[in-house]
Amino acid sequence: MSSEDLRVIFVGNSQVGKTALMNRYVDGEFSSTEQTTVNPIFTPKSATSASSKEIMMQLWDTAGQERFQSLSQVFYRDAHLAVICVDLSEPSTIDTISLWKERVLAHEPSCALIAVGTKLDLVFSENRTKVLSQLSEKATECQISSYYVTSSKTGEGIEDLFTQIATLGEDILSKKVNNDDGNKSVRLDDQQEGKAKPPTKPFDNCCK
Secondary structure, three states: OOOOOEEEEEEOOOOOOHHHHHHHHHHOOOOOOOOOOOOOOEEEEEEEOOOOOEEEEEEEOOOOHHHHOOOOHHHHOOOOEEEEEEEOOOHHHHHHHHHHHHHHHHHOOOOEEEEEEEOHHHOOHHHHHHHHHHHHHHHHHOOOOOEEEOOOOOOOOHHHHHHHHHHHHHHHHHHHHHHHHHHHHHHHHHHHHOOOOOOOOOOOOOOO
16 A cells, blocks of 8 residues: 555445445445445545645445454554444434444554444435434544535535545644654664664652
């Protein structure tokens, strides 16, 4: 994986609309026929951040393995950002945000998180306020500051979501580059001295 690529994984229960969400952004298309993903999907695609910087992404779908609770560690490895998808037309799936947050962070503790409600077009107008409030409350409870509502059918919210993904990604990749540069500087300093610096012992004189 290129050091400039943002690895984004899409997680959530089976058939909440993860693949449709990706396809809508990548291809600009929507299929009314829901098909569970049976093979791993990796799609390269760029998005533009709020500061107009183009971010190259690797978008990963779960390959339907979530049906068997068998997502491997390889799927989560090195993920920079996880998009937790829930089905707004099935409000009970909103409660799974905490479960997927736990699973992601168990494998990648530093992974950033976004919660996304899909299938907004299937939510009756009289129910929208209640459902969106439920999503907001759950995201807040899980300490996820970024949450969006989308419709892969109409395209509503899709561009805003990926702009936010790119914006978070820009910050994530920038910090990663700075950390890598800092580590290189430390290694070069140690090499110039001919040996590694011994660890400091700030509590050597404690309780003497």
